[in-house]
Amino acid sequence: MKNSKNVVIIAGGGKLPGLVFEQLSDAYIVGFEGMECSLTEHAKFHNFNQLGVFFDDLNNRGICHVVMAGNMQRPLLDETKFDEYVKARSQSILSALEQGDDALLTYIVSLFLDESITPIGAHDVVSNLTLQAGVYSGSINQVNLNNIKRADLILEKTSSLDIGQSVVVEAGQALGIETLQGTNQMLANVRDTLRPLRVLGGGVLVKREKIRQDLRVDMPTIGPDTILQAHAAKLAAVVISPEKVIVIDQDECFRLCNELSLSFIVKEREK
Amino acid sequence: MKNSKNVVIIAGGGKLPGLVFEQLSDAYIVGFEGMECSLTEHAKFHNFNQLGVFFDDLNNRGICHVVMAGNMQRPLLDETKFDEYVKARSQSILSALEQGDDALLTYIVSLFLDESITPIGAHDVVSNLTLQAGVYSGSINQVNLNNIKRADLILEKTSSLDIGQSVVVEAGQALGIETLQGTNQMLANVRDTLRPLRVLGGGVLVKREKIRQDLRVDMPTIGPDTILQAHAAKLAAVVISPEKVIVIDQDECFRLCNELSLSFIVKEREK
Numbered sequence: 001m002k003n004s005k006n007v008v009i010i011a012g013g014g015k016l017p018g019l020v021f022e023q024l025s026d027a028y029i030v031g032f033e034g035m036e037c038s039l040t041e042h043a044k045f046h047n048f049n050q051l052g053v054f055f056d057d058l059n060n061r062g063i064c065h066v067v068m069a070g071n072m073q074r075p076l077l078d079e080t081k082f083d084e085y086v087k088a089r090s091q092s093i094l095s096a097l098e099q100g101d102d103a104l105l106t107y108i109v110s111l112f113l114d115e116s117i118t119p120i121g122a123h124d125v126v127s128n129l130t131l132q133a134g135v136y137s138g139s140i141n142q143v144n145l146n147n148i149k150r151a152d153l154i155l156e157k158t159s160s161l162d163i164g165q166s167v168v169v170e171a172g173q174a175l176g177i178e179t180l181q182g183t184n185q186m187l188a189n190v191r192d193t194l195r196p197l198r199v200l201g202g203g204v205l206v207k208r209e210k211i212r213q214d215l216r217v218d219m220p221t222i223g224p225d226t227i228l229q230a231h232a233a234k235l236a237a238v239v240i241s242p243e244k245v246i247v248i249d250q251d252e253c254f255r256l257c258n259e260l261s262l263s264f265i266v267k268e269r270e271k
Numbered sequence: 272m273k274n275s276k277n278v279v280i281i282a283g284g285g286k287l288p289g290l291v292f293e294q295l296s297d298a299y300i301v302g303f304e305g306m307e308c309s310l311t312e313h314a315k316f317h318n319f320n321q322l323g324v325f326f327d328d329l330n331n332r333g334i335c336h337v338v339m340a341g342n343m344q345r346p347l348l349d350e351t352k353f354d355e356y357v358k359a360r361s362q363s364i365l366s367a368l369e370q371g372d373d374a375l376l377t378y379i380v381s382l383f384l385d386e387s388i389t390p391i392g393a394h395d396v397v398s399n400l401t402l403q404a405g406v407y408s409g410s411i412n413q414v415n416l417n418n419i420k421r422a423d424l425i426l427e428k429t430s431s432l433d434i435g436q437s438v439v440v441e442a443g444q445a446l447g448i449e450t451l452q453g454t455n456q457m458l459a460n461v462r463d464t465l466r467p468l469r470v471l472g473g474g475v476l477v478k479r480e481k482i483r484q485d486l487r488v489d490m491p492t493i494g495p496d497t498i499l500q501a502h503a504a505k506l507a508a509v510v511i512s513p514e515k516v517i518v519i520d521q522d523e524c525f526r527l528c529n530e531l532s533l534s535f536i537v538k539e540r541e542k
Contacts, residue, residue, distance in 0.1 A: 073467060076467070099443060161445075174432075177434075181468060196344060197345075197452060
């Protein structure tokens with residue numbers, strides 16, 4: 001994208017906003033008050049209670065594309081601060097907040113589209129964020145495959161409920177199903193599981209896009225932290241989908257996996 | 272049951288085995304090595320690697336009924352200790368262990384039935400373990416009902432996968448889905464969730480029987496610990512199924528709920 005002056009980057013936490021900004025150096029950067037933002041020094045901060053002010057700002061700048069990048073928490077609303085725009089939509093905003101991430105993001109995208117601002121995926125701006133199918137460290141053995149199959153069955157069901165993107169399975173047993181707290185807290189919980197409940201060896205973390213997930217505005221993401229947490233949780237493999245999961249610091253991820261004897265597998269869902 | 276000499280109680284951890292033993296004072300008590308057992312001083316201990324020895328013992332005593340009571344972990348097998356009985360069935364035993372609790376217990380029940388030993392539910396021996404529908408502390412409000420509905424939707428899906436019996440939902444978001452570690456660890460994990468992710472107020476713990484669960488050998492169970500953990504996790508209500516969830520120390524549970532302003536609701540699944 002040669003001219004990035006008409007693009008806004010909504011910047012959350014982590015490395016991804018910086019990578020997007022490197023490619024779109026003329027873009028306008030927005031953070032939201034009370035949420036993580038890794039581009040603080042470049043960002044104009046808006047308040048989620050005053051989306052009318054936010055969209056006026058974007059429209060005045062002639063913005064016609066939005067890139068959402070990085071981890072973002074759900075906004076905490078304060079009714080006393082609502083502007084007219086939010087007041088007029090408060091019922092639908094509150095109801096969207098009570099649904100899963102996909103439903104919430106679909107709603108937010110609809111607000112952008114109403115202003116003629118279309119979303120672009122971070123992975124369309126930054127090349128090589130995702131990976132093709134393959135084994136990038138270690139190997140696949142039969143134990144892993146059975147565990148991956150069981151994990152995919154669980155993800156298929158939770159996916160239909162718009163719940164978390166990752167699952168840990170060991171010896172056929174679910175040790176973790178991701179909820180609101182995210183992948184790293186789930187892995188910490190697996191790590192802290194009482195030793196007699198574990199059958200060490202062959203356990204897998206499987207992380208995939210949900211079935212109806214809008215990949216332009218939300219892609220599952222892993223990075224070196226995930227690898228370290230999976231190792232601390234004594235798992236044998238990390239498994240993700242080809243082309244649909246962002247891997248931050250890929251070389252470092254592969255290096256860590258090799259060093260820690262963790263398999264790193266990029267593979268379609270098991271049927 | 273007036274004559275309990277032909278009954279074996281397989282005793283796990285917690286209070287339930289003691290309550291069953293009070294009613295069946297002539298019963299034979301068995302614990303398994305390496306697993307919790309709350310009737311240690313009365314129990315003969317068997318080893319799961321030597322089920323042939325175990326069934327010979329039961330048959331020699333003319334046992335024709337089994338009551339399984341209390342928390343039990345999955346057995347850790349040691350191939351070097353297998354007797355002929357286990358050797359002959361090792362493939363099916365190992366495969367049962369890689370499935371969910373329902374599948375495993377169904378398999379174990381089939382082994383008892385092969386020996387003409389039929390299961391009796393702990394709740395058929397001890398009266399008043401379960402509760403009828405009703406509100407036993409606090410009240411139902413609209414927020415709770417929406418959360419219960421969402422929790423029941425999740426339990427319906429996980430149930431079909433033979434995964435845990437309980438779920439925590441707050442403001443429409445899943446904060447916990449029980450896996451192998453059990454209800455209390457899930458609640459501890461909710462308690463430790465970072466404060467900005469929480470929308471305090473109206474959160475519910477819903478615990479129910481799974482759809483194909485054999486209630487004669489496995490019933491969901493709660494007790495004062497669960498109430499204390501739900502309070503520590505800052506939830507507003509504990510919800511269970513009528514007649515199908517064991518509540519240990521019921522008066523103490525109700526007293527705690529009243530003291531801690533926690534609603535205690537016994538209610539069929541929401542549709």
